[in-house]
Amino acid sequence: MSERLNQTSHPVIGTNIIRLRKERHMRAVDVIAQLQLRGIKVNTGIFSKVEHGLNNPTVEMLIALTEIFQCDFNEFFQK
Numbered sequence: 198m199s200e201r202l203n204q205t206s207h208p209v210i211g212t213n214i215i216r217l218r219k220e221r222h223m224r225a226v227d228v229i230a231q232l233q234l235r236g237i238k239v240n241t242g243i244f245s246k247v248e249h250g251l252n253n254p255t256v257e258m259l260i261a262l263t264e265i266f267q268c269d270f271n272e273f274f275q276k
Contacts, residue, residue, distance in 0.1 A: 235264070
């Protein structure tokens, strides 16, 4: 089972995913496709919920997003 980061204790994760995605001029569907290529099981509904803080991302998803966004893991926790 994948470990998940609880957004109730880190509500900024989804907001930062949106920020990083928009700064890189990427659409959500493009990010989802990149995640799927890296073996992350995600669809548009799940990803939308992660971005809006309604679903918790897995650690594996965040690690993959650091590769996609070419950013440091700590970027997801910036306030």
